[in-house]
Amino acid sequence: DAMVIQNPRYQVTQFGKPVTLSCSQTLNHNVMYWYQQKSSQAPKLLFHYYDKDFNNEADTPDNFQSRRPNTSFCFLDIRSPGLGDTAMYLCATVTSEKGSYNEQFFGPGTRLTVL
Amino acid sequence: QKEVEQDPGPLSVPEGAIVSLNCTYSNSAFQYFMWYRQYSRKGPELLMYTYSSGNKEDGRFTAQVDKSSKYISLFIRDSQPSDSATYLCAMSTSYNFNKFYFGSGTKLNVKP
Numbered sequence: 001d002a003m004v005i006q007n008p009r010y011q012v013t014q015f016g017k018p019v020t021l022s023c024s025q026t027l028n029h030n031v032m033y034w035y036q037q038k039s040s041q042a043p044k045l046l047f048h049y050y051d052k053d054f055n056n057e058a059d060t061p062d063n064f065q066s067r068r069p070n071t072s073f074c075f076l077d078i079r080s081p082g083l084g085d086t087a088m089y090l091c092a093t094v095t096s097e098k099g100s101y102n103e104q105f106f107g108p109g110t111r112l113t114v115l
Numbered sequence: 116q117k118e119v120e121q122d123p124g125p126l127s128v129p130e131g132a133i134v135s136l137n138c139t140y141s142n143s144a145f146q147y148f149m150w151y152r153q154y155s156r157k158g159p160e161l162l163m164y165t166y167s168s169g170n171k172e173d174g175r176f177t178a179q180v181d182k183s184s185k186y187i188s189l190f191i192r193d194s195q196p197s198d199s200a201t202y203l204c205a206m207s208t209s210y211n212f213n214k215f216y217f218g219s220g221t222k223l224n225v226k227p
Binding site: 004006031040041042043045048050088090092094096103104105106107108109111 | 119121123149151156157158159160161164203205213214215217218219220222
């Protein structure tokens, strides 16, 4: 089945220790997103890629970076995690093909805990 | 003011009840409206989407959009314990349809 896959599902890291979260998709969608979701809050958009074009939200901390080496894969790097970065990180995809672009598909998320 | 407001609940109903979930928004440019269901510790899954105003029905679910009031609703008929989840509304504009604005979600508990 076509899907969005995130690894790892759970990650525990120490304060200040870099961490990388990965996302892969078999949907061949050209738009990929990273969201941060804290408990009982709306998903907060961190970045998105439209094809290879990188779009950074104005309020995304510099501590967060992303890479998209090809259509299928996307990575979220947190250079120096703080306690406030404990959250669920969601990867999502969309196709910009007309008629389908409002159907955003999410991965299962990576639950990150910073100690 | 947040662009999308959603009552966080929790909303607790008996099995078989009709559930009404709602969102209000402030940006009149929103044209696409989505409802997602999110089970605990899982990613959101798309339930329904509508374009502009009107109703859309899919099985036990009905989505309504009232653009004049900037108000959207999701109705669940004959609610089941398996419907217990957090429901998120989301919206986007026609000129920047790649960007989605989410509500904070309403937690629903359907009691057997």
